[in-house]
Amino acid sequence: MPNIFLKDEALAKSPAIVGFEIANFIKASGKSRVSIFDVVNHFKRKPWFSSNSFFYGITFLYAVGLIEFDEPYLVAPDAN
Template sequence: MSSIFLKDEAINKAPAIVGFEIARFLQNSGKSRISIFDVIDHFKREAWFSPNSFFYGVTFLYAVGLIDFEEPYLIARHAD
């Protein structure tokens, strides 16, 4: 079974950490939906950024129920 954290992986590229950065960006934007292209444009110069780490971070957020998708937008789900 795969692990969400790999012992050989830099911790700042772990799906939970990348997901946190994405969620924080969504929250700080003040919008409930934002284009995935805007999110990528914001993070593409970060040291942790790679297509795989971004994909796993977004997948992590979706799996725990924090975001939804409506092409091409990421939609923040608000806890009721």
């Protein structure tokens, strides 16, 4: 099984850091429910952005219980 955290990977692309950026964006939006398309549109020009890093970031947030999915929305139950 491949490792989700790689020692040769840039720290800014790690799932925890990307998840933090996504969680901050959701919190700053002031809503508990944000379209995944809006999130991708906001981050697509960031140097760390790739489909893999974004996928692992939202997977990390889901795994620790900070977001839920309600297609096509990311739902943060405790956005406050």
